[in-house]
Each structure stands twice: as C-alpha cells, then as structure tokens.
Amino acid sequence: xxxxxxxxxxxxxxxxxxxxxxxxxxxxxxxxxxxxxxxxxxxxxxxxxxxxxxxxxxxxxxxxxxxxxxxxxxxxxxxxxxxxxxxxxxxxxxxxxxxxxxxxxxxxxxxxxxxxxxxxxxxxxxxxxxxxxxxxxxxxxxxxxxxxxxxxxxxxxxxxxxxxxxxxxxxxxxxxxxxxxxxxxxxxxxxxxxxxxxxxxxxxxxxxxxxxxxxxx
Ligand code: IYR
Numbered sequence: 001x002x003x004x005x006x007x008x009x010x011x012x013x014x015x016x017x018x019x020x021x022x023x024x025x026x027x028x029x030x031x032x033x034x035x036x037x038x039x040x041x042x043x044x045x046x047x048x049x050x051x052x053x054x055x056x057x058x059x060x061x062x063x064x065x066x067x068x069x070x071x072x073x074x075x076x077x078x079x080x081x082x083x084x085x086x087x088x089x090x091x092x093x094x095x096x097x098x099x100x101x102x103x104x105x106x107x108x109x110x111x112x113x114x115x116x117x118x119x120x121x122x123x124x125x126x127x128x129x130x131x132x133x134x135x136x137x138x139x140x141x142x143x144x145x146x147x148x149x150x151x152x153x154x155x156x157x158x159x160x161x162x163x164x165x166x167x168x169x170x171x172x173x174x175x176x177x178x179x180x181x182x183x184x185x186x187x188x189x190x191x192x193x194x195x196x197x198x199x200x201x202x203x204x205x206x207x208x209x210x211x212x213x214x215x216x217x
Contacts, residue, residue, distance in 0.1 A: 029154065033201045035162035036110070038120040038193035045073070047159060048122050048192065054155035058148035061139025064132055067148050067187075070125040070178055075118070080177060082117035085189070088168045089114065108202055116164070120193040124152070125174055127184040135183075145187050152190065162195040 014021035052069045060066060072078055089112035093102070117123060128145040131138060138144075149165075156163050171186035206212075 028158065030206075032153065032157040033162070034164055035195045035199055035201065036116060036164055037196040037199040038116050038162065038191060039196050040119050040121065041194045043121045043161065043193065045071075047161075048124075051152060051155040051159060051161075051192070052124070055148045055152035058144065058151050060144035060148070061141070064129075064136065064138040064144070066129040066132065066138040066141050067145050068127040068129060068184055069152070070127060070180070072123045072125065072178075073121055077178075078117050078120075078123055081123065081174070081189075082114055084173050084177060085114050085117065085166075085168045086112050088170065088173070092169065107204075114166075116191055120191040122192045124190040124192060125178065125186060126152070126188045126190060127175075127180065128187040130183045130185055133183075149188055149190070156190075156192050160194075161192050162199075164191050166190065 048071050052071065055069060056065065056067070058067075072081070093112050097105075126145060126149050128141055129138060130141065153163050153165070166189040168189065171189070174180075174186040174189075175182075175184060
C-alpha cells in the first residue's frame with residue numbers, strides 16, 4: 001500500500017445527540033442472543049453478502065484482512081458438516097470434556113445434537129488466514145479475526161437474524177471437507193437464520209456496569 005495515499009475521513013454523524021445514538025445502539029445490541037433453534041425460512045444470498053461485507057470492514061493488523069468467510073447454503077454440504085461435527089462433539093461430551101466443563105454447560109442444555117445445521121439456511125465458516133493469499137505475513141491474527149467475527153454477529157443481529165458461535169474442537173476437518181487451502185485455519189462456525197417460532201433462550205444476566213467497567217477519570 002503506498003504510504004502517501006491519504007483521503008479525508010468521511011465520519012459517521014448520527015442524527016441527534018451522541019448519547020442518544022450510543023443508547024439506541026446499546027438497546028439494539030442488548031437484544032442479541034445466542035440461539036440454538038432456527039427456522040428454515042430462506043435468507044437471500046444478498047443479505048448474507050451485506051453481513052459479510054460488514055464483517056470484512058473490521059480493523060486488522062497492518063490491514064492484512066486475515067479472514068475468509070465460507071458461506072454455505074448447499075443442503076448436502078451442510079449435512080456432511082453436521083455429520084462430521086456431531087462426531088467431534090460426541091467425543092467431546094463423552095470423553096474429552098472435564099466434569100467441571102460439563103457442569104458449566106449444564107444451564108445451557110447443550111449436547112452433541114447439531115440438527116440445526118440441516119435446518120438453518122446459511123452456515124458461515126470463518127477462516128483465519130495464517131498468511132495472506134499472497135503468502136505475506138499477518139499480524140494479530142486472533143484479535144483481527146475475533147473483531148471481524150464480532151462484527152459479523154452484530155451485522156446479522158441488526159438485520160433481524162440470529163446466530164450461534166460454535167467452535168467444535170478440533171475443527172481441522174472443515175478445511176478438508178471444504179477443500180480449502182493450507183493457510184486457512186477454521187476459526188468458528190456461525191449458523192445464521194431466523195430464530196424458530198418457539199425458540200427459547202436461557203434466562204441469563206449480563207454484568208452490571210459496575211462489574212463490567214472501571215472508570216479512571
Ligand atoms: N462445542 C460444544 C460444547 C460447548 C462448549 C462451550 I465453552 C459452550 O459455550 C457451548 C458448547 C457444543 O457446541 O456443544
């Protein structure tokens with residue numbers, strides 16, 4: 001990137017006060033919930049494209065943009081992924097997870113059944129690029145991809161869609177199954193869809209401001 005190619009910033013200027021804009025956005029994002037029960041209602045590819053463009057606007061180390069989003073709606077491929085994921089998850093629940101871990105998961109009633117992968121219209125596999133496609137070094141890979149993933153969740157939520165952050169472990173099988181190159185490391189699976197009509201979520205609380213923050217003024 002040439003080091004003298006600078007343009008004026010085009011800042012976002014919300015209508016109304018800054019406090020109002022901040023409060024409104026917080027109200028929107030507080031409604032985001034992780035969902036495990038999805039509707040099969042289709043979502044046009046154009047919607048997913050907008051969500052992924054938003055995710056791809058994230059900041060990254062030296063602007064290397066070390067991510068790729070594999071967006072899958074093909075039912076056969078989704079089913080193959082479901083079968084493989086459920087095998088990995090069965091091993092997790094039966095052998096690998098500690099008792100403490102299983103206890104911590106109990107309130108969320110998670111289990112190896114990932115049938116939502118068949119139901120949900122889109123499955124996004126977030127890939128972290130260990131080098132750029134051109135083989136260049138990347139920086140702060142986990143931070144960069146984490147931010148982009150957070151923005152993906154936020155963009156989907158703003159569009160009225162629900163998501164689930166899913167990290168089966170190990171996830172390497174996804175690269176083979178999707179025939180992706182060596183430098184792409186599966187980072188997270190994110191089903192995107194409308195929530196099922198009868199979707200319920202655990203009644204959890206978020207940290208209060210005093211637990212969440214320390215102000216040094
Ligand atoms: N990957 C498993 C287990 C799991 C682990 C954590 I930490 C969670 O917050 C939720 C689930 C699964 O998806 O079932």
